[in-house]
Amino acid sequence: xxxxxxxxxxxxxxxxxxxxxxxxxxxxxxxxxxxxxxxxxxxxxxxxxxxxxxxxxxxxxxxxxxxxxxxxxxxxxxxxxxxxxxxxxxxxxxxxxxxxxxxxxxxxx
Ligand SMILES: [Cu+2]
Numbered sequence: 001x002x003x004x005x006x007x008x009x010x011x012x013x014x015x016x017x018x019x020x021x022x023x024x025x026x027x028x029x030x031x032x033x034x035x036x037x038x039x040x041x042x043x044x045x046x047x048x049x050x051x052x053x054x055x056x057x058x059x060x061x062x063x064x065x066x067x068x069x070x071x072x073x074x075x076x077x078x079x080x081x082x083x084x085x086x087x088x089x090x091x092x093x094x095x096x097x098x099x100x101x102x103x104x105x106x107x108x109x
Pocket of ligand 1: 045046047048049050051
């Protein structure tokens with residue numbers, strides 16, 4: 001009886017840890033001061049080549065530190081310097097330089 005409870009508790013702990021770890025790597029990874037990260041919705045990407053195009057377009061924008069696109073999720077995660085560039089500028093750059101449609105997140109958590 002006690003053993004069963006322990007196994008149950010362990011499974012719960014593992015599950016919650018995995019959930020937290022997933023969230024951390026996506027949204028809350030430590031960023032240097034003055035940098036922020038945004039996840040843009042990108043429509044029209046179908047392969048890794050599309051991802052590369054979106055990433056290069058974003059990286060060409062001054063102030064963008066890193067860009068990682070995922071065509072399966074239809075998103076691009078952009079890390080940028082808040083003093084040099086804003087989300088709208090990055091969205092416009094992707095829309096102007098690629099055939100894909102970028103959209104800034106509507107909800108602000
Ligand atoms: Cu492609």
